[in-house]
Amino acid sequence: MMKFLSNTMRRSHLALAVIATGAAGLALMTMHAQFSGRSSQLAGHAALVAELGLTDLALFTEARYTRHPSQADLFTPFQDHPLSFDHFPSGSLVLPQRQFGNKDLFAESLPQ
Amino acid sequence: MTEPNNSYQAGLLSRLGAAKQLYLIDFTLGAMKRRTGRNVMLFSVYLAIIFILGSVMLFSHAIRREAAILLENSPELLVQKLRMGRHELIEGTRLEVLRKIRGVRQAQGRLWGYFYDQANGANYTLMVPREQSKTTAVKPGETIIGEGVARTKGIKQGGYLFLLSETGKLMKLKVKQVFSNQSALTNTDLILLSEPDYRRFFVLPPDLYTDLSLTIRNKREIDKIVEKAAKLMPQARFITRRDILRTYESIFSWREGLLLALLGGSLIAFTILSFDKASGMSAEERREIGVLKAVGWETSDVIAMKFWEGALVSIGAFVFGVALAYAHVFFFSAGLLEPVLKGWAVIYPSFTLTPSLGGIQLATLAFFTIIPYTAATIIPIWRAATTDPDEVMR
């Protein structure tokens, strides 16, 4: 099949056809993303969050400050050991909550 | 000697025209067939890098977007009591103080906390649904659980959930409903209890709450209300919905940046690889370019031809790399990234993200992969293209 293709069809047409289909695939994906972005599934989930008043994603359930990063106070990671920033693997991926609400208890200690 | 046969107007059109580029691509693909081994290796490395980078970026962007949409419905203002810098339960009497502030539509206490299950080492979030909730209302002795709880405890709707309370007594709850996978991202480890059950389980006096949540009439007045409340309760901590959203925005962009910085190393290695591949010119290739120039190709034609070699590999790897990354993140819910995210947690939500792919992400991914690659090959391509035509006669 390839022998036939490369003889009659110019190589450049073949290559550009492959790239065109690829680009069409990308465009299709973008449309697919655009379309499913408005699916009802998300709306149902959002209604649940509103009803229960949930505040955080349940991604890292190892410890309080990784399960509810927006609620946990700045000290929680230190409670085990003053210097232990935190020792759970996901802690390396979660930036400690810097804003800590509007009143910065330790404004001067926060890195500017 | 006549002017070169293409007059100025035609010269411009044909020289820039697509027809010429097609011929150059014909030649490039033919010439590339000879060095398939090297090209296939470069293509697969390129594809792998775009796949990994693409997966990280698509996952992070999708989850950030989903978090923003979902948490847009989180409580407008939360009040937490702090003692010695630690989170403390708050008295219900504070509610009257807060209700007096102008602009506060409603204030109510919230009861939620954690429960460590010795049996499987999982952490569950126990919560009491608010009065106004209808679909999630729970009568005493009943419970609604997240899919993660059902999965780790192996119970289904209608079954019974047993929790060992601190007092040593076992609490038995009938599972009224299990939340579906669609909402796993926020409630996979959730266990809803009625208020009496919750207070009995944690032995809580009736008037203590975990924190207080306020609904505000006019969004723009939140800062004003927080100021007033702070005067009334100097020691409390106030978390607005904006804080929650900004927390997640910075968490995910920080993490994405961290992962990209880590991947930066592999990017640099890849650029060096492409630089080496492009400049590794065998004698045969050099002679071949000499032949092209001898039979009438200009230096700019040779540069264009060599450019097409890089472009075809780049575009091909980019298109298929992104397609694979898209499928990986949105159809296989980023399975490869799970160990990184899961860490030591027992419960990890089995969720499917709403697909999201925008022009900015594609452009950013291209900037990280195609741009360094092309930049790295400019000098080698030029050096190849300026071989002297008479070398072919030596």
Next chain:
Amino acid sequence: MIELKKVFKQYHEGRINEVRALVNINLTLKKDCITVFKGPSGSGKTTLLTLIGGLSKPSSGRILLDGEIISNLPEKFLAALRREHFGFVFQRFNLIRGISVLENVMLPAYPMAPAHAPLRQKAKDLLERLHIPEKADMPVDVLSGGEAQRVAIARALINDPDTIIADEPTANLDSRLAVQFLQIIEQLRKDGKTIIMTSHDPRIWQARIVDRVIDMEDGHIVEENEKVANP
């Protein structure tokens, strides 16, 4: 008509390995005739060919093509000039692997991007004229010495140049193929092409169809014998 005036060519100028390839060449090559440069290897005849064909520039002196100086043209115009006026046949043929025989013949026309189908047909006709049409779509590795040269000749003719430049064309050919080569050259001369060749093969510079033989040694033109107009 090509003129060379006081042309010098050195390689690696000013360095210890400086080589003076050509010294004070003054030469005029008329149209519609077959000229052969003969001489031992290293006599500069190949370098002279690269200068005439616009493949390289002289260190000093001037080269004119139909009265116009071409020796200081930017490379872009030199390439355009090569496309239009010269067809090259190299000693080792220099066909390109990876693309088919037909594509090798079409190659010199790529920069001008003519319509694809007529170009393919033109290349097929050329292969037909040189009696190797059946190998059009094959890779070049399958060609024998003689066939490879004929493909190289077809490639040199694709842009209808008025001059064919051949460097040691018969070096890798046996006598039967050399005779065939001379027949092709004679036919090209009848078609009005100017032929310029280098060779140290007596079968070439003693051939009756050759109009002019120029003897070279150590970068100089030694002596020249102009044949009386051949029959």
Next chain:
Amino acid sequence: MIFHTPILAMILASVITSIIVLWSAFFALKVVRHWDITSGHARQLTLEKRTYLVTTALKFVLALELFSLILFVTNADQMAPMFTGAMCAVGVLNVNEYGMPALLLKLAVFFGASVWLILNHADEQGRDYPLAKHKYALLTILAPLVLITSLIQFLYFYNLHADVITSCCSRLFVPEGKGLQASLSAMDPMSALYMLFISFGLLVLLAFWLRGSKRNNRFGRALFGPVAIGFFTVAIIAITSVISSYIYEQPHHHCPFDILKWQYGYIGFALYIPLFTGTAFGLAAGLMSLFPTPSSLLEAYPRMIARNITISAVLMTIFMAFILLAIGRSHLILFG
């Protein structure tokens, strides 16, 4: 500093661009000093060979700068929710004082690079690189511009902090305000529209007059450059003050960046691409006519300038067509 991937991508791109342009500038200095077309000397040959590298590098830089400009604006637009008070790209650009200068410098680099490439294309037609000295002198000006742009863009990203209160369209594009944006929208819609059509008429008139006139009046052609820039500024003012209101169908929404969004059918691109390229060709024509006609391009050179002027005029006409389309399609009635 916000650790945001598109930002990292743009910084990487600006680093690559700066390195390439810096190197090309050093080469340009060498050319300006040693360029002598007549000598067959080895150094002249290497210089000639190097010109190909510089041209290829700058074509790459121009393409990269164009994408970086688009990514800069669309990313700013997407980051709006992160800043209190920012509704669109303008708000994000005003988070610190480097935002707007970064955008304007990036525009300048885009124009500089495209003018250089048009000049280079003209030079390639000549038999003896007639414009070599001029185009490499221009390069030595372009290089510092690119470096400053990269620096300002980095400073802008570096000082980008999440919780900064910024002011956006509704407060900025209000005529009474101060600063660049305010003056942009200070023009009342009616006179902005008149200004637009008048300057367009002037541009097309000049183009026709120059095409028609047999005499090679260099002054007239040189004038076309400033006229193109003038039209560009008037067009941006018109888009900000009146055309955007038509597109958004709200009299108070003046943001010139939101029109790039898909909600408005990407009409922003349909407007900006012809406008930008048209201005680039106009500028190139103006600059080219400043240089004396090179001997080797005696009749080709004036023809090239004329051609650039025509292309510029045609592109501006396409731009105006889309302007009329935007006004026609909109249900907003601003006057009468």
